[in-house]
Amino acid sequence: MRKIPSECPTPVTNEWIDPPGFADALRLHLARYQESYLLLHRAVIRPDETFDPATIKGWCSGKRTPRNTASLDVLARIEARYALPKGYFKAKLPHQARAPAGLNLGGIPRAEQRRLAWHLPDDFNDRPLAERGEILNWVRTVVISGATEYRRYQAEAAKNRYGLCFPTLTGRKPQAISAKLSEDERAVYHDDDALLSNKIAPPGLTTEITQLVRFKSATLTDIGFQRSGVWNEETTAMRLEHLGLMFGAMVASPKGSIGGLGIPMRHLTLALLVIPRLWDWYIQWREKRRGFFTRWEVDMLRNGMAFTRQETGWLRQMAPLAERLVPIEGIVTVDEIDVLRADWSSACDRLHSHASARAKEIERVARVHRDPFEPILPVLEADSPVGEYRKIADEILRLAPDANRHPRAAAEAARSFLLIRLGLHLGLRQKNLRQLLVCPRDQTPRTERQLEILKRGEIRWSDRDSGWEVLIPAVAFKNAGSSFFGGRPFRLILPDLGDLYRHIDQYVRRHRSVLLGGAEDPGTFFVKSAKVTSRDAAYDSNTFYEAWRLVIQRYGIFNPYTGRGAVVGLLPHGPHNIRDVLATHILKQTGSFERASYAIQDTPEMVAKHYGRFLPQDKSALAAQILNQVWMAA
Template sequence: MDLHMRRHGEGSYALWASIIQPGESFHQTTLYAWRRGTKAPRSAESLNMLTRIEARYRLPLGYFKAKLPHPSRSTSGLSMPGISTSERRRLAWHLPDDFDDRPETEQEEILQWVREKIISGSTEYRRFQAAAVKNRYGVRFSCGSSAHRRWETAHAVDLDEDDPHAGLDPDLTGGGVNAPPALDEEMARLIQFKTSTLTTIGYQRNGVWGEETAAQKVEHLGLLFGALAAKPTGPVQGFGMRLTDMSFAHLVFPAVWDWYIQWRERRRGFYTNWEIDMLQVAAALTREKTGWLRQTPELANRLKPIKGLVSFQEIDRARADWGEACTQLHQHAHIRSKELDRVARVHRDPFEPILPVLEADSPLAEYRKIVDEIIRLMPDEKRYPISAAESVRSILMLRLGLHTGLRQKNLRQLLVCPRGQVHLTERQLADRKCGELRWNDRDGAWELFIPASAFKNATSSFFGKNPFRLPLPDLSGLYGFIDAYLGRHRGRLLRNARDPGTFFVKTVKATSADPSYNQTTFYEAWRLTIQRFGIYNPYTGRGAIKGLLPHGPHNVRDVLATHVLKQTGSYEQASYAIQDTPDVVAKHYGRFLPTDKASLAAQVLNKVWQAA
């Protein structure tokens, strides 16, 4: 702007006087700030003034806008009546500069497209989820309070295996009620039994729950009790049982489980694997020798009848022979699981959000376009140091995910050891169950070192009890981004907060002083990156991939597995990319269709004809 003003021999006041119109509040000092670089246009009014200056100097439309250091805009001046301030902030990034000048019908069309395709996503499951969250239910347990707090801060998002809400009912549990003391104490006993290092003398168990699994089970069982407690005449249409009468001992009766899984079927319209998983929980709780319910017969003393489900006679029989009651429930759960397995439907296609990527000849190259888009829209570090730091963090999130195929837990808990410092030993990392990004002087490379115990599938044959070590390639400026992030950007994000020692840290703000990521916030950070840079927006021209939908970090594993399958046809090599086994890839990750298989075979067969 300063260049063109000097070319035309025009000062700030003269330019301001030529573009300002009666009644407008745009001040001439703003032009001074633009010329000095201390401010940049972001509001709708400022962007409109830029357009007038372009016309005055006979410059192409959008000439100045293309040179702005940051593509987002202010929410001030946006004509969006009836929309909350928080939603305005979410929508503002995705609206075109001339949004206010467009007809009202076109504005509504744009807002609807942004809401459906970027903010929420227009899949059948998301629509069901959006309707379900309006009527929350569930029982909150004190041992799961932290998980509930994370859940309550999250938006209604699509779920994946390593999403913090994986396998949770989409109705949300944050709007339920607190568990009464007796029920809460029973849940605490169950969690202690399944998570303690050593079992209490006299008890036996089969397997141990980690922190994430324990939080998930608390949510699952809270939903069950919440459904039983909800009023039959209310929107949830529950059973109407008194909350103070509830006990884990009621879970020993088949009728309780049958009501719950049928209630879920009525609510959703079909059975899913979710119900099968819950029945497996019932079977585990009553398993001979190791089931927690079977080993706590004193719970029967709290049993009270449930009209229409559990009678006095059934309670008397259970108290007389608790072991037999557990055996009957165990058998019932297995029978019902087999029956449901025959009719269960997939309620959500995990590949749907990233289908445009998986259908490409090179899925990895297609997904990489998102990183290129972040770089293209990188804000000026001198003017916007925090925004620049967040962009570099987003680049490294995606790059490390694409290079390693790690689950989000391993990514967000990854520690960092800067160059020149002594890294942690394998035993220290194993005790903390996390990995470390470190500089290897011998190889002259950044490497990831993660003990096998830090992985969800630690006992997999992929590891063989050996640690995971992967040198990162210095390709496409990766080392430059790492060094810049550790040298400048990470400190800006932390500000004066306590350093958690992890490679990835949140932006410390007045309303968010904890720099550590948890399951929800890491998922949301990734999803926000996809919303801003991954999904192509025809109204703004930003975004890398047409048809992409919001998703979390776990989908990167699908991308890597499918990419290797399309290039090699080998499930074994695909499993190497995501630290798992060929069988797991075939069941859950690789989207390797008959067309892809035939195409790969044709490349080999066609060489004979090409040679002739």
């Protein structure tokens, strides 16, 4: 006769040595209550449920682990039956942070389901409909998009992209546009539809932009030209993006959602940038979209000033471009074009004066739209910002999966952990951290000269100091000419705190190759997870930012519905914010802008201007400490 399970079983002992593994723990408690997996199955599975007893048998043998919502629900019933704390078994799973399968997310696109699943509680399906809606709204608002005013504006603006791209200069493929052009847009663009639908700049404009980039980035200028200042790769990419946005606004249909000028693509030329009326239209168009002026408009106007500056302005030295100008209603007439062509230098003078005056006017009323400190305010307001941010690294380790059972997930967790740890120890800009090369212990490090040529740093083992060393030539930094460097390289021996060396060794020897997965090795310390659809393992600025942001979303933001996440009130952010954390921490501890500048390889003036939220109460607290010493000594 089949044995009937007791409703309230009694253990044979209340003392045991708790094993770390899930399968061992399950077998232990089965033995404590003298039950078989079949008896346990009959006790916790309802008659109307189709849960296979072989599943529990697989759990006991270690061949399987609970993966979906139904299995996790059964696990909770076992915990209740054996009077164990809630979450006891889940805490022993080899991949406890894994998003459960089987979540009821009907009506939500598959791609969004994957983003949401990580942040939903295991019992999501069992919660009331209203509560499920509340959870989804919180995850979408706080975790996915980031609940700041700027992030909401950015998300809305991203729905209607309008910028042009220059794939021959950037190497990036144009972003596909899913929506077809409206009839109004077709009436404006005519034969340029193919170009506009792919957001590719027309050949004529691309040629001019190529000449501009060559002028500003070449080692030597062409004979007969003069320039002031040189663009590096980052500056070039930024200028291309900004010009792409400006010309994209010009060609966008005035009847569409963008509300642009509707200039045919074939009429685009950099010569348009000497027309004051066009600049006025553009900055007012941006102000209308955003609701106010920002420093962005000021910077764009100053770019226009630089292009038309006497002697060194590129546009001033390119008078033949005037031949490409055509009349544009409301912007420039035939007579005005004739005047421009007759005296190009005077036209550049007029634009330079106009842009200078407009920049001063806007600067007086410009508002800050994106507060860089807002996403990390809970960290900056803590007594120890670095200590608060370090909790993210601790959370990654707490949730790290078993490397033997889940090698890829473990490798990604190891990379996430080292992103945070190296970021906190080095205080580097995104570019320098992203491009950091790696030299394993058994290989010969690159020389300083080789790194100077590459304009990259390297993390390598130092036999002299018996530690992991980071060496970055000064030329690799954005502020290479800063007094901080004085022409000398940045060198730091990483401290072996919190088993940092062990984690670096494991990552270099084991996890990094798992992430590469057979893809070509870019030689950088941090590499992407190679996939079938993307075999390029090298990060660029966008993918590195998204990787950091994903770490914050998964491990940094405290989720009240799952209990995961390290910092209450944190919002998604990128790697640059870690410099704010370091600078603010040192300011809180010392009150010294100079010492804070050491942590982020910059000058005290730049720290005071851009980095470090030195709050009034922090200043008062430091002053009080000094004054209080008088009373303590009395």
